[in-house]
Amino acid sequence: MAAIRAALAAGGIKATTADTCVPRRLVTAKVASLPRATSDMVEGMVRFEAQQYVPWPLEEAVLGHQVLSDDPADELMSVLVVGVRKQLVSDLLSIFDEAGLEVRRIGVSALALAEHTLGRAAPHLLVSCDGGELDVVIAEDGRTLFSRGAVVEADEADEVTRTLMAYAAERLPGPVDIELAGPECDGEGMSRAIGAQTGLVCRSIVTTLMPGAPDWLPYATAAGLAAQPEVGAARVNLVPLERSERRAVQRKRMMGMAAIAAASIVLVGAVGWAFQATRTQAAARTLGVRENARLATAKLALKSAKASHDAMLRSWTTATEGLARHEPMVDVLHAVSQAAPREGGTYLTQLAIDRAGRVALHGMTNKPEAPTMLVVNLQKTGRFSEVRLGYLGDVQGAGPVATTALPGTPSNSVGFLVVATLAREVEPAPTRSAVRKRPTDGGV
Numbered sequence: 001m002a003a004i005r006a007a008l009a010a011g012g013i014k015a016t017t018a019d020t021c022v023p024r025r026l027v028t029a030k031v032a033s034l035p036r037a038t039s040d041m042v043e044g045m046v047r048f049e050a051q052q053y054v055p056w057p058l059e060e061a062v063l064g065h066q067v068l069s070d071d072p073a074d075e076l077m078s079v080l081v082v083g084v085r086k087q088l089v090s091d092l093l094s095i096f097d098e099a100g101l102e103v104r105r106i107g108v109s110a111l112a113l114a115e116h117t118l119g120r121a122a123p124h125l126l127v128s129c130d131g132g133e134l135d136v137v138i139a140e141d142g143r144t145l146f147s148r149g150a151v152v153e154a155d156e157a158d159e160v161t162r163t164l165m166a167y168a169a170e171r172l173p174g175p176v177d178i179e180l181a182g183p184e185c186d187g188e189g190m191s192r193a194i195g196a197q198t199g200l201v202c203r204s205i206v207t208t209l210m211p212g213a214p215d216w217l218p219y220a221t222a223a224g225l226a227a228q229p230e231v232g233a234a235r236v237n238l239v240p241l242e243r244s245e246r247r248a249v250q251r252k253r254m255m256g257m258a259a260i261a262a263a264s265i266v267l268v269g270a271v272g273w274a275f276q277a278t279r280t281q282a283a284a285r286t287l288g289v290r291e292n293a294r295l296a297t298a299k300l301a302l303k304s305a306k307a308s309h310d311a312m313l314r315s316w317t318t319a320t321e322g323l324a325r326h327e328p329m330v331d332v333l334h335a336v337s338q339a340a341p342r343e344g345g346t347y348l349t350q351l352a353i354d355r356a357g358r359v360a361l362h363g364m365t366n367k368p369e370a371p372t373m374l375v376v377n378l379q380k381t382g383r384f385s386e387v388r389l390g391y392l393g394d395v396q397g398a399g400p401v402a403t404t405a406l407p408g409t410p411s412n413s414v415g416f417l418v419v420a421t422l423a424r425e426v427e428p429a430p431t432r433s434a435v436r437k438r439p440t441d442g443g444v
Contacts, residue, residue, distance in 0.1 A: 001095045004101070015101065017102045018096060019105040019107065020106055020107070021107040021111075022109070024109050024111075024147055025150055026085075026088060027082055028054050028082070029081070029083075029111075029144075030053040030080070030081050031079070031080050031145070031146075033079075034049065035076060036070065036072075036077050042067070047063060053081060056085060060085060060087070062083070063082065064083075064236040065080060065236065068080055068143045080236070082108060089239075093106075105239060106239050107225050107235065107237065108147075108238075109133075109221050111137070113135055114144045115223075115228060116179075116206075116209060116220065116223075117142055118141060119141065120141055121141065123174065123175045123176065125160070125178045126180075127178060129152070129156055129180075130183050130184060133151060134149065134159050146167040146170060148163045155193075156194070157194045157196075158197075175200065177200050178200050178201065179203060181204070191204075204217060205217065207223070209224065329353070332351075332422070333351075340377070341374060345365055345367050346370040348361060349363050350363075357421055359384070359422060360419055361374075361417070363418075365414060366412060371392055384422060387419075387420040387421075388419055388420070389416065390417040392415075
């Protein structure tokens with residue numbers, strides 16, 4: 001765990017997940033021929049087939065598999081069955097857990113080395129030696145045909161020879177050459193020794209996974225592990241299924257808790273907003289009721305003021321129209337007084353002038369000629385354009401006047417009605433001198 005943290009710190013790496021692999025010598029691997037089936041059925045057949053190869057009870061093992069060939073024309077398909085002790089995997093996972101990393105894939109060192117044969121049609125033998133750990137794999141286009149792992153102290157060439165002999169017993173096509181990788185496989189002595197014993201060309205590994213990196217050979221296994229696909233049964237993954245399921249359940253639980261927390265925050269915010277909105281609405285409602293009451297009072301006051309104004313306007317109109325007269329009343333009274341007969345015995349009882357300038361003059365007399373003289377005198381004043389005698393009759397009758405005789409008048413008095421029309425005076429046009437004398441506002 002300390003080594004993992006030191007490596008991350010030295011590289012400036014801030015990661016939360018990692019891929020790792022176990023040495024080939026700690027793993028049991030065997031190529032089996034199985035009937036063609038779906039992926040779920042293949043897992044069951046792999047578990048049944050592993051009973052023949054795994055030297056531990058299946059309850060203590062973690063199994064993985066990789067489909068090597070799945071030709072629809074063949075009834076059988078080649079499947080690489082891999083098994084490792086569960087305790088070893090648990091210890092490895094606990095180390096990464098303490099380092100704060102979640103392991104997505106646990107591969108096998110030799111199978112990761114086989115990724116360097118991608119795109120090659122012929123089998124190649126790849127050898128990696130690191131700290132006495134020797135991985136030997138024969139692979140073609142990324143598919144592992146045969147692999148071995150061992151701990152060696154001096155003669156790595158002997159282990160390579162034993163691998164070739166075991167591979168030949170499987171009656172598979174032989175490799176075309178040998179490629180070396182790893183921290184301890186880049187020396188000329190090992191290449192010559194292996195080439196001399198096997199009779200094959202031995203050279204440093206050639207790959208396209210890390211182009212342009214001349215010192216990449218010590219990291220050949222890590223580069224192959226990083227190149228392996230992450231989905232499906234394309235490559236071996238020894239992470240226990242129950243751990244993946246547990247991790248998935250934990251992630252789902254954490255997501256659920258996060259969703260609940262977010263929903264709680266939203267709910268609290270919604271409650272707060274609703275409370276504030278309720279308070280705002282209550283305040284607005286109270287203000288609305290108060291303003292409505294003020295508006296109702298104002299409307300009543302306006303109605304009362306309008307009624308008072310209308311009554312006053314009617315009174316003012318009546319008074320104005322009643323007093324608005326254009327007739328010269330003094331001149332009319334003076335003209336009537338001058339036209340009245342001077343001999344006596346004639347009384348004027350009523351004088352009425354309407355807005356059209358018509359004058360009604362009522363009276364009574366004991367001299368029958370007096371009304372005629374009054375008409376003639378009114379015409380001579382020039383104040384009237386038309387004067388006529390509208391009525392002449394007995395005072396005691398039921399005529400238009402129907403007036404009781406005045407005290408002291410003879411019983412043979414007669415009543416009369418004289419109707420006249422005022423003469424309208426035409427206002428003279430202003431003279432030139434008057435125009436000149438009219439004040440102006442500074443104009444010409």
